[in-house]
Amino acid sequence: MATERVSIHGQWSNRLAFVLAATGSAVGLGNVWKFPYITGENGGGAFVLVYLLCIAVIGIPIMMAEVMLGRRGRQSPVNTMRTLAAEEKLSSHWQWLGWGGMLAGFLILSYYSVIAGWALAYVFRTGSGLFTGLTADGVQSIFSNLVDEPERLMAWHTIFMVMTMTVVSRGVRGGLETATRVLMPALFVLLLVLDGYAWNSGAFKQGVEFLLWPDFSRLSANGVLIAMGHAFFTLSLGMGAIMVYGSYLPDNASIAKASIAVSVMDTVVALLAGLAIFPLVFANGLEPASGPGLIFRTLPIAFGHMDGGAFFGMLFFVLLVFAAWTSAISLIEPAVAWLVENHGLSRIHASVVAGVVTWLFGLLTVFSFNIWSDVKLLSWIPIFHDHTVFDLLDYLTANIMLPLGGLLIAVFAAWCMPRDSSVDELAMGDGFSYRLWRFLVRYITPVAVMIVFLNVIGII
Numbered sequence: 108m109a110t111e112r113v114s115i116h117g118q119w120s121n122r123l124a125f126v127l128a129a130t131g132s133a134v135g136l137g138n139v140w141k142f143p144y145i146t147g148e149n150g151g152g153a154f155v156l157v158y159l160l161c162i163a164v165i166g167i168p169i170m171m172a173e174v175m176l177g178r179r180g181r182q183s184p185v186n187t188m189r190t191l192a193a194e195e196k197l198s199s200h201w202q203w204l205g206w207g208g209m210l211a212g213f214l215i216l217s218y219y220s221v222i223a224g225w226a227l228a229y230v231f232r233t234g235s236g237l238f239t240g241l242t243a244d245g246v247q248s249i250f251s252n253l254v255d256e257p258e259r260l261m262a263w264h265t266i267f268m269v270m271t272m273t274v275v276s277r278g279v280r281g282g283l284e285t286a287t288r289v290l291m292p293a294l295f296v297l298l299l300v301l302d303g304y305a306w307n308s309g310a311f312k313q314g315v316e317f318l319l320w321p322d323f324s325r326l327s328a329n330g331v332l333i334a335m336g337h338a339f340f341t342l343s344l345g346m347g348a349i350m351v352y353g354s355y356l357p358d359n360a361s362i363a364k365a366s367i368a369v370s371v372m373d374t375v376v377a378l379l380a381g382l383a384i385f386p387l388v389f390a391n392g393l394e395p396a397s398g399p400g401l402i403f404r405t406l407p408i409a410f411g412h413m414d415g416g417a418f419f420g421m422l423f424f425v426l427l428v429f430a431a432w433t434s435a436i437s438l439i440e441p442a443v444a445w446l447v448e449n450h451g452l453s454r455i456h457a458s459v460v461a462g463v464v465t466w467l468f469g470l471l472t473v474f475s476f477n478i479w480s481d482v483k484l485l486s487w488i489p490i491f492h493d494h495t496v497f498d499l500l501d502y503l504t505a506n507i508m509l510p511l512g513g514l515l516i517a518v519f520a521a522w523c524m525p526r527d528s529s530v531d532e533l534a535m536g537d538g539f540s541y542r543l544w545r546f547l548v549r550y551i552t553p554v555a556v557m558i559v560f561l562n563v564i565g566i567i
């Protein structure tokens with residue numbers, strides 16, 4: 108039976124509005140910044156293959172499950188889980204899924220905002236023509252100058268957090284729809300321009316081979332976990348962001364079609380970014396495994412040499428900032444919705460509280476790139492031997508918290524919720540598609556997440 112609940116935060120006008128907002132959440136730094144650098148660090152093609160497989164068999168079904176729970180509960184993830192669990196006469200501990208998600212959102216946004224700050228800084232660096240004619244070495248030193256100075260990073264991080272809080276305080280529906288509708292296609296076109304440049308860079312074949320040719324000898328157990336974690340991260344799954352957006356979805360919209368559309372767009376953007384970056388990496392003798400600075404060290408080389416590079420470069424980073432912005436909003440929305448529901452705060456007040464806490468946490472990341480760059484808290488654990496505080500935060504959230512959140516969502520949606528309820532809420536009938544979904548969420552996701560976890564710990 109469909110519930111009569113309505114969200115106190117309002118509703119999307121239709122399915123397209125939801126698809127745009129969810130795409131805005133999914134497409135962000137994860138696609139353009141993170142995907143290339145972790146692909147570079149984990150050996151290329153085999154990593155990408157595992158990632159694509161995870162998107163298809165875990166990501167899409169979990170997205171459907173998360174949207175479904177959100178729409179049924181119609182509240183912030185904490186309250187949605189509490190309500191749905193009470194309805195099924197289950198333990199109220201299920202609300203911890205919402206709490207864990209909120210914490211993951213905070214932690215992710217804390218570093219996400221710092222990296223978005225780099226992109227902001229690069230809007231001005233590219234726009235002023237700073238990179239024109241520079242060699243790879245010159246480009247490297249500009250990146251080092253930026254991250255070496257904590258004050259600078261802090262300033263950009265502050266600007267980005269203020270931008271995020273401003274939109275969130277006004278409610279997520281208004282501008283988001285238009286922004287995503289116009290800016291996403293523009294980002295897509297600019298990536299194609301960069302791909303065109305990479306095509307002529309002299310090392311296109313080598314770049315494509317690295318990205319797409321699977322060589323499993325280069326993929327470790329930890330690499331498999333990182334690929335799986337990234338599938339959750341890039342689709343914004345496992346922490347309630349998509350759940351809270353689902354809670355604003357009208358009753359009659361098809362969840363399956365929306366989830367597939369979002370996932371396909373997200374994946375295409377990531378692959379286009381990879382296709383632009385790796386040829387440049389090889390053509391300029393750079394190291395694919397050079398870490399989180401990868402795109403900031405490579406793309407400016409292209410902008411410095413192509414006609415109109417200053418303009419295109421600036422436009423590219425403006426669009427990247429927008430993509431990051433629409434993701435950042437979704438990272439903080441579960442917490443803001445909860446503060447409004449449970450503490451009676453106004454949206455503005457709630458956004459400021461959530462934003463300030465996140466900003467403070469962000470300082471950990473700011474310092475990881477300079478004054479604390481030698482602080483390796485878990486260096487006694489082999490896979491973390493060179494992990495800075497930022498690296499650890501990223502690992503903890505993307506590779507542990509999100510898959511764990513996804514696992515719990517799967518267990519709730521496919522084991523705890525009665526079959527009739529999910530048939531009713533997904534509204535795709537009881538045929539093959541529904542059964543496939545249920546099989547994937549009931550068996551494949553929990554088993555895959557457990558196997559990958561145990562494999563990294565060394566138990567299997």
Ligand code: PFF
Nearest residue numbers: 133135136137340341343348
């Ligand atoms: N999906 C976003 C990206 O790829 O940049 C990041 C993100 C947003 C992760 C929202 C998690 C989330 F809940």
